Amino acid sequence: MLDLHGLTIGADGTTLVRDLSLSVPATGITALIGPSGCGKSSVLKWLAGILPKGLQAEGQVMLDGQAIARPCPAISYQPQSDALFPWLTVAQNAALGLQIRGLSRAEALKRVAPLFRSFGLEGTEGQFPDQLSGGMRQRAAFLRTVVHDSRYVLLDEPFSALDAVTRLRMQDWLVARLADRPRGVLMVTHDLHEATGLANRILVMAGSPGRIVAEIPMPLSHTLRSEAALALLRDKLKSLLLENAP
Ligand SMILES: Nc1ncnc2c1ncn2[C@@H]1O[C@H](COP(=O)(O)OP(=O)(O)OP(=O)(O)O)[C@@H](O)[C@H]1O
Incomplete structure (x- = not known):
């Protein structure tokens, strides 16, 4: 398990993220959703150990209960663009x-x-x-x-630049690769269909400063998820995002 405790990120006297904690299980996909600018990418960059110089952060990362410094070989990061x-x-x-x-x-x-x-x-x-x-x-x-x-992979909007069909194929492909070689994935996405279709758990981040406002487990395997159940869940996520909109 990868645990992030008490992360606060600031820039020039402004607090962007306050006292955020989250866990990434050793297998499965944890989706991190939230409005633009709430700090999702900054959380991933900090976890990867590559937060830009203009941002200051404090917090702790534990890997299987041991505090770790980053960059760390156990954690890989893929930025928003394919780079x-x-x-x-x-x-x-x-x-x-x-x-x-x-x-x-x-x-x-x-x-x-x-x-x-x-x-x-x-x-x-x-x-x-x-x-x-x-x-x-x-x-x-x-x-x-x-x-x-690496045991953990951080993906920042990995499929956002793809057309709809390629995106669906790549999502199936990612699930298949993770079945071949299980890893813990923390994936930022803006796409509620992607989050509900792919993730084993959804974390909703919102607010200014950004914080986790909800954690939603997805109990069913990907193949057993009915469209009706996913539509209800997407409505719930939409309401959560709107309730917490600035
Ligand atoms: N290097 C930086 N210096 C100062 N402020 C920054 C820097 N990088 C990001 N920010 C600010 O931090 C806040 C969070 O940015 P971040 O990219 O983490 O948000 P996000 O939720 O990932 O947004 P998006 O969904 O649009 O990618 C924004 O207000 C942004 O302007």
């Missing part, structure tokens, strides 16, 4: 994080090579990101994020 470097091939992009963690380029490329097939990227190794479709770029970004085999 692939256009001048590197897909394989070089995928290998980059391993190189940053100390592997030689050759070792890193060798480690990522067998993964291309299961990520639906076979044959793209030598291509450049702008030669790929949006869905393929997203899979390449996800490959780069998970290649460290």
